[in-house]
């Protein structure tokens with residue numbers, strides 16, 4: 040072999056790796072990978088192994104304890120009952136608003152800012168606002184009472200609805216921004232083409248835009264659902280943490296910091312993660328049935 | 339949806355902000371006609387087409403389909419088929435579903451939808467690809483889907499916006515024939531936008547030349563080819579030799595022009611008097627190389643650059659007075675050759691120059707140094 044010999048096989052080898060989608064520059068990802076392992080994977084596996092080492096009983100006894108206690112088991116249902124409708128409402132409400140706002144118009148930036156402001160508020164401020172506005176002596180009830188629409192204040196805080204509203208207020212901006220960016224990724228000429236083919240706006244939306252948007256909506260739903268499922272502050276602040284809004288993260292918190300039973304808290308955390316995974320898997324399975332390729336927009 | 343006998347555009351205008359994109363377009367389209375909208379980039383061709391399709395509201399003017407005013411109708415109620423420059427195929431629908439879309443929207447019976455879709459598929463020769471998604475097709479195939487989709491519901495008017503501009507030269511020629519064939523066999527009425535004069539000449543029954551949003555000329559391919567209405571149109575229709583000059587004498591339709599210290603005899607087109615500034619326009623193929631012995635319009639020149647173009651050679655020559663010109667010839671010439679050129683006076687068109695700012699880019703002539 041000549042001097043060029045050693046160079047050639049290595050180029051060859053790099054090509055073969057590249058063909059399999061492996062790029063040597065992936066090495067640059069190592070620091071980030073270390074970070075992820077240290078901050079996420081390690082605690083996860085630590086928690087996983089901890090959950091199989093209960094203070095008494097066999098490796099699965101903490102799981103058994105959770106599922107055999109109706110009060111504990113019920114937290115899954117309570118959390119799903121809040122998180123699923125809240126995530127769904129966020130996505131469904133975001134679609135028409137983002138659809139109306141996808142074009143260019145005067146004042147778009149202002150409207151977008153107003154819609155997105157709740158992100159910057161944080162849960163606690165939102166909770167306080169909700170208490171002021173929707174509480175028994177809040178403006179909303181005072182107006183209802185003053186106009187004699189009701190005789191007694193409507194209870195909208197310290198129960199299911201308080202948590203639900205709080206999740207909608209904090210989750211909507213996320214959903215809206217995501218849906219807006221997915222929508223602007225769809226080439227507007229497609230709808231114009233549909234119009235020249237005789238489709239009115241309703242059918243342009245249902246036949247063209249919506250199918251192309253569905254994968255994006257599924258992703259948006261997953262993200263807002265995960266946010267809502269781990270609800271904690273608002274469940275305490277504007278909910279009824281002892282009763283109808285005793286969400287699963289609250290159960291884990293109580294196990295860890297009130298009973299100091301870390302293995303049991305870990306088991307609850309694992310169950311929580313598993314439920315989220317199941318929901319996401321179902322949504323993503325449904326998503327894969329839609330067209331997920333290029334939609335020709337500005338991306 | 340319903341066929342018409344006449345479509346009339348009456349002063350159709352469109353402004354964007356403070357800028358006129360289309361000004362006072364008057365045009366009557368007879369059923370069965372193939373009209374080409376032609377002009378340089380940014381002249382308002384797409385704007386005109388979108389106004390016709392209903393995708394852009396007019397700022398002024400009206401559109402009439404026989405006695406019915408249609409410029410206030412939304413696109414879905416006009417029933418015009420449109421082929422977009424970017425094709426705009428629905429990426430999530432198969433070729434078959436794309437083509438059937440217009441029929442579905444009209445809620446035709448399933449059986450008829452299936453039959454007419456299959457017919458359209460056969461017409462554009464895509465039988466082997468009906469179950470593919472648009473992303474799995476080549477450019478030419480996508481193009482054919484776009485055309486089939488726009489004609490399958492038998493629209494009263496088909497609008498095409500530079501449908502061939504994304505294709506390679508060979509495919510462009512094939513598709514050109516295909517489009518003309520479809521137009522004839524389906525008895526369509528077509529408005530076709532292009533910036534390619536050759537394409538427009540070969541396809542259309544009538545050409546509309548636009549410039550800066552204004553109609554410059556409407557006429558048959560022959561009229562546009564042999565007698566452009568002004569030197570801008572001439573420029574666009576392949577008159578590559580445009581020189582400034584000054585009229586020495588006008589004599590009816592004949593004009594003698596002083597250009598680069600030479601006297602040229604030509605056909606006067608348009609209004610101008612003696613001593614007016616004019617622009618002289620000649621096609622490269624109208625300059626003959628065998629000019630020895632000619633008395634009028636003879637120029638001696640030196641060949642500078644020669645391009646081989648199959649049967650013909652395209653050459654750039656410089657006259658002894660310093661004028662550069664383009665010519666085409668079947669004779670063998672080589673750079674450095676001294677030649678005698680001649681131009682038939684009937685093929686040398688003389689136009690009024692118009693605003694000086696516009697003629698500034700033309701070749702330097704005595705007019706510039708007067």
Ligand SMILES: Nc1ncnc2c1ncn2[C@@H]1O[C@H](COP(=O)(O)OP(=O)(O)OP(=O)(O)O)[C@@H](O)[C@H]1O
Nearest residue numbers: 354355358359378379380381382383384385386533
């Ligand atoms: N949405 C718009 N907003 C502002 N100006 C526009 C808009 N669309 C077009 N224009 C302007 O109107 C003029 C005509 O545009 P148009 O798209 O009709 O040109 P065209 O003849 O189709 O050109 P091309 O051959 O490059 O497609 C251009 O000067 C363009 O800048």
Ligand SMILES: [Mg+2]
Nearest residue numbers: 383384385499
């Ligand atoms: Mg255009």
